[in-house]
Amino acid sequence: MTNEIRAAVLRGAEIHSRPFCYQCYETAPSGRCDRCGSDDLMRLVSSCGCEYGLDWVAEHLVSDRLTAVDVDAAFEESVAEIYPERVKIGWIEYDVALAIKELDPTSWRIAKSEWLDAEESGGALVTFDNGSTYYRVADVEQIIEELGPAP
Secondary structure, eight states: OHHHHHHHHHHHHHHTSEEEETTTTEEOTTSSOTTTOOOOOEEEETTTEEESSSHHHHHHHHHHHOOOOOHHHHHHHHHHHHOOSEEEETTEEEEHHHHHHHHOHHHHHHHHHHHHHHHHHTTSEEESSTTSSEEEHHHHHHHHHHHOSOO
16 A cells, blocks of 8 residues: 555656756756756756655655654554553552653653554555655545646
8 A cells, every 4th residue: 555655656756846957957858858868867846956866756745735743642642542541650640651651761662663663554654754754644645636747
């Protein structure tokens, strides 16, 4: 599922960017620069610049339209839904999520990492930058529909 979504966003990135010869500093719509003949082309997005590859264009298209998921808050909320009870330590009561997060930060990080992997492989979250930023798949699917053909 996520590979299909990535592929669809990359198709949108290709549609919404133009091949660009940096050496001659002009667009190359045919895929080869008319002036120098080079096929070593960057991708140009007029609103933000040019760079090699389509990954940065895809990330730009998504990040420009969506707010990234706050992974820490989403994981904490998930733990709170699974363990709604409070834990008592001595005379103090804590949320289970807060207790684990504060008392065993290593376990918390491992569990969060496993949760992220499950959310991504389950098709709920997707990343375009190797895990630095995550987006909800449903939101990205809406963007794919909105991208359509370039104006």
